[in-house]
Amino acid sequence: MAKKSTSASGSRAALKAPPRTALKAPAARDFQAQVFARYPVEVASASGVWLMNTRGERILDLYGGHAVAGLGYAHPGWTAALAAQAQLCQFQSNAVAMQVRAKAARRLVRFSKLPFSSVFFVNSGAEANENALKMAFTVTRRSHIAAIEHSFHGRTAATGAITWGAAAKWYGYPRTPFDVSFIPRDDVSAIAAHVTDATAAVIVEPVQGVGGARDLNADFLRALRARCDQVGALLIFDEVQCGMGRVGEPFAAKLFGLQPDMLTAAKSLGNGFPCAALLMTPRVAQALQLDALGTTFGGGPMACAAIEAVIEAIESEQLLARVRHTAAQIRSRCVLGPVLATQGAGLLMGLRTSRPAKEVHAALLERNILAGTSADPQVLRLLPPYVLGDEHVELLRVALLDIGD
Numbered sequence: 001m002a003k004k005s006t007s008a009s010g011s012r013a014a015l016k017a018p019p020r021t022a023l024k025a026p027a028a029r030d031f032q033a034q035v036f037a038r039y040p041v042e043v044a045s046a047s048g049v050w051l052m053n054t055r056g057e058r059i060l061d062l063y064g065g066h067a068v069a070g071l072g073y074a075h076p077g078w079t080a081a082l083a084a085q086a087q088l089c090q091f092q093s094n095a096v097a098m099q100v101r102a103k104a105a106r107r108l109v110r111f112s113k114l115p116f117s118s119v120f121f122v123n124s125g126a127e128a129n130e131n132a133l134k135m136a137f138t139v140t141r142r143s144h145i146a147a148i149e150h151s152f153h154g155r156t157a158a159t160g161a162i163t164w165g166a167a168a169k170w171y172g173y174p175r176t177p178f179d180v181s182f183i184p185r186d187d188v189s190a191i192a193a194h195v196t197d198a199t200a201a202v203i204v205e206p207v208q209g210v211g212g213a214r215d216l217n218a219d220f221l222r223a224l225r226a227r228c229d230q231v232g233a234l235l236i237f238d239e240v241q242c243g244m245g246r247v248g249e250p251f252a253a254k255l256f257g258l259q260p261d262m263l264t265a266a267k268s269l270g271n272g273f274p275c276a277a278l279l280m281t282p283r284v285a286q287a288l289q290l291d292a293l294g295t296t297f298g299g300g301p302m303a304c305a306a307i308e309a310v311i312e313a314i315e316s317e318q319l320l321a322r323v324r325h326t327a328a329q330i331r332s333r334c335v336l337g338p339v340l341a342t343q344g345a346g347l348l349m350g351l352r353t354s355r356p357a358k359e360v361h362a363a364l365l366e367r368n369i370l371a372g373t374s375a376d377p378q379v380l381r382l383l384p385p386y387v388l389g390d391e392h393v394e395l396l397r398v399a400l401l402d403i404g405d
């Protein structure tokens, strides 16, 4: 039998009540749910890699709204595509054929350079993962999922269940909907005990995002693929954060030379227009039945126009090469001041810091540079737009030097 979870498991006992975090009293007349800690910055507009705050100051954006703004802001091709689609027809559901949807699906499969045969468009990363899990259960008729320690897959009942540490921190549901176990990161010797003939799928972010911009070991990923094949389980790559060009390849699967059975994409997929996709190989797609999966907004024409514009820009502006170049620049020029080392892949980069990453984050923001943090308190996470240039890397270098160690 597959090992039971040490964290978000199917057992009631493992689920602790989420801690009550003290929230500041809502500001007067702020009706927004008080669930997000906010950075001390208020954005009014944005262009390229720059945010403009409400005080009229420019802030260099190395965070891209949680890895979403891959093309940066006010990208002319993307804004024109959305405006044109809004004029043409802003919405029809999947019950009605539309060329823009068919084109987006074809373009996404071709862009992936992987042998997928079907795309199911949805609205968010969690929804894409949720549907991937459902397909894994449908295909294999098994009930266990293996995930990786330090993973993040979303906030729904199913995706929270496969997210490392969610049970202790925020899961909130009385029990998880299926059996889950977590494989220690990069531990090849632990795989066999977790991935057995009870396992429907292994889900993995090949480059972990929230967990600390950590690229997983290629041997570990290869061993996951081999073990899945051995026991008849499916391999799901969650590329919600690391996909769509962010690692300097269309998807991280390509970076590692691996073929997952399913792949999920979101975030930079729409450059800020909410959308996500589940890509399936023929083995998975043959199990699809009418009405098995569904969505109202998924695959809407605005989302599909955004997806096509994103792929068009990545290809025509050679952004994959640019991501590789800029990432190499950061790696070679920005290990100084409080930065001890870099990790991750492409522009999903972690800067390992000598002092708490939060302090470095705040010091950068004082110098009008917005970065991100992660679940690893010593890792500052960079998820900038792909159009970042050498001159912006220089601004980061100077700021880090100024902050000092």
Ligand SMILES: Cc1ncc(COP(=O)(O)O)c(C=O)c1O
Binding pocket: 066, 123, 124, 125, 126, 127, 129, 152, 153, 154, 155, 205, 209, 210, 238, 239, 240, 241, 242, 266, 267
């Ligand atoms: C790897 C990964 N998977 C899934 C999700 C969930 O995506 P969403 O917030 O769009 O539901 C995230 C969000 O950060 C993510 O980083």
